[in-house]
Amino acid sequence: MKWETVIGLEVHTQLATRSKIFSGSSTAFGAAPNTQASAVDIALPGVLPVLNRGAVEYAIKFGLAIGATLNRVNVFDRKSYFYPDLPKGYQISQLAKPIVEGGALKIQVGETERIIHLTRAHLEEDAGKSLHEDFHGMTGIDLNRAGTPLLEIVSEPEMRSSAEAVAYARALHTLVTWIGICDGNMQEGSFRVDANVSVRPAGQTEFGTRREIKNLNSFRFLQQAIDYEVRWQIETLEDGGRIEQATVLFDPDKVETRMMRSKEEAHDYRYFPDPDLLPIKLDEDWIEAVRATLTELPVAMQARFQSEYGVSAYDAAVLTGSRALADYFETAAKACDQGKLAANWVMGELSAALNKAELDIAQSPVSAAQLGALITRIQDGTLSGKLAKQVFEGLWEGAGEVDAIIEARGLKQMSDSGELEKIIDAVLAANPKSVEEFRSGKDKAFNALVGQVMKASKGRANPAQVNERLKARLHN
Template sequence: MEFVTVIGLEVHAQLKTRTKIFCGCSTAFGAPPNSHVCPVCLGMPGVLPVLNRKVVEFAVKAGIATRCTINGTSRFARKNYFYPDLPKGYQISQYELPICEHGRIDIDVNGETRRIGITRIHMEEDAGKLNHHPGRPVSHVDLNRTGVPLIEIVSEPDMRSPEEAGAYLRKIHSILRYLDVCDGNMEEGSFRCDANVSIMPSGSSVFGTRTELKNLNSFKHVEKALDYEIRRQQEVIEDGGVIVQETRLWNPDRGVTTAMRGKEEAHDYRYFPDPDLLPVVVDDAWIREIESGMPELPDDKARRFTASLGLPAYDAGVLTAERELADYFEACLRIYGNPKPVANWIMGPLLGRLNAEGRTISASPVAAPDLAALLKLLDDGTISGKIAKTVFDEMAASGKPPGQIVSEQNLVQMTDTGAIEGVIDGVIAAHPEEAAAFRNGKTRLMGFFVGEVMKATRGKANPKMVNEILRKKLG
């Protein structure tokens, strides 16, 4: 039987505010357990929440960036459930009247553009964290995270493969980091998602029973968990079984999903408007003010890179995936104005080294001005392409600027015709058989002779001059 996969994602993004959503406690990560708490976020009797205005601003920014309708009036609701990390016995969230609705983003997968709908974006508070003892059946509750502001971005069930889900998640991650409303740190839990997945027979328009996947803390885990769950559901149905609506956990060590609990529906949470909080009113003037301060977003930047700078769409997509990488590229361009070589060096030697060392562009050992200076030395003929790679490696290892390395190691390109001719004469004399074979039609040996000359000059000879002189001398 052929099946169609149906996937929707719920992204939880921690907002980059200094204080929590309803109190003045710090949101800083890594503090000692239960040190960033107060009567409000601990849910003590008689206290009242006060909404953090910056949370609303950040939620509106996310809504504008994802082409949502910004609701002039939204309101908070109580989501009731009982768990040890939820001190009030309910979570303050939004339900019937969220702040943003009916948005969309475009993703590119396998050369095709797909539009993914966004159902809603709503504000809510985070819960605490349970720390399970590794050796005893004991769990400790850390409530530092309780009350940390989140937005939840709920997609339509428009994705049809794990690859599409991964592309969507990366795009949301990129947008939020461009907006500077979320740091996107998946390891610390400030950007995380739950995935809803079901399958239906090909040609059907009725969605199958869905399962929810949790514990997805990397893009790779999202795709792997979805791939496994899709195959599991297919096997259950083909064996005559039925899919149970449930929440499942992804186990990355075993590469499987396991049942956690039955999946709740909205009515199970008994939502009702929070009586302690007034409706949130966002007028048109405030929306325009927020919109005027929005940065250039990744898709707009990529279009500018292709239209104005002449970069291929692939290059523009790579360079704009992260705001810091795009900033690095543009910082290089301000010093060395030829876009394509800059793009090539960033996407090749620089990103290759960063990936190998597990670094981000923010921790690059080669600063943007130094890479631009290296390209200037290459462009004006001071060094050859081969030497440039040697200099780059030394820059990354030592942190020295390229000019200093070239000077200290005497790496200036050899452009003296007489000196190059002398080296070439020596190479030809040392390889008479190859020289005779070249003259008899084996022109592919040109690469051999060029290599020998470059080896003899330690890569310093001007390659163009080497080729020209070799052709004359080899006849």
């Protein structure tokens, strides 16, 4: 039987505010345990939450960026459950009236584009952390993270493969970091993904029973977990079993998912509007002020890169993978006025070097202006592609500016034809056998001679010129 996979994602993004959503505690990562947990965060009796304007503003910004409906009046609810890292006994979240509803995101899988619709995005507070290392048989609780603002972003179940799910998660990650509402740091838990996965016979319209994979903190784990889960569900069904709704965890070491809790044990959260918080009102002036802070979004920039710099749709998508990368490309492209060549260098030589050194574009030792200057020297014929790579290495090592490196290392492409003729003379004189072979009809011998000339010029000769001059000399 042919099966179809159905995936919807819930992504918890930590909002990049300085203070918590309901208190004035710092949200900085990595502080000593409980040093950033105030009376509100640890839920001492009598305290009241006061909502952070910055968190609401970031949610508005996100809603505008995905073309969603902003609920002009939205409401916080209490989601009740008992766990030691949730000191109040409930999490403040939004159920019936979230701040953001609808919207859509464009994804690209290979050459194919798709639109994925979003269901909603709501504000809520994060819980603290439980440390299960052994403290004399007890669990340690750190409440620094308690009260950190989250925007939970829920997609429609519109993805049909792990590749699409990863493309959606990546596009969302790009967007939230692009508009500056989340630092996107997955190791620190700033961007956590839950995947709802089900399978159904191809052609069936109703959904199969889903299982939810919790807390995936890398794109690779997301892909592996979905692939495993889909295989497991199909095998279970084909063996005559049935899928029970459940929450599962992904074990990255064993590359498998395992059950955390079944539907029967599922929590009964008893949501109700939080009486400590009044409804939130978004007035039009505020929304318009936030809209004014939105800079060009990735999708718009992709279109512009294609028309302005002549790069392909695929290249434009890669180059807008992050704000920093897009800015880098554009600065370099403007500096040399060679969009396509700049795109090739950014996605080729530069990306390879950054990957190898495990550096981010923001940490690149070669600045965009320097890369632009390098490409200018290729364009004006000073450098061949091969010499340019040597100059690039110089830039990478911090050996100075482009022209200085060309000068100091003698990398200038030979423009003096007298010098080239001298080298050709010497090569022809030293390789009478190759000359003889060429004249007797062996074309391969010609390439050997070109190689010798290039070598003798230390790569500085212009290959096209070498070809031309050498041919002229041999045909005499």
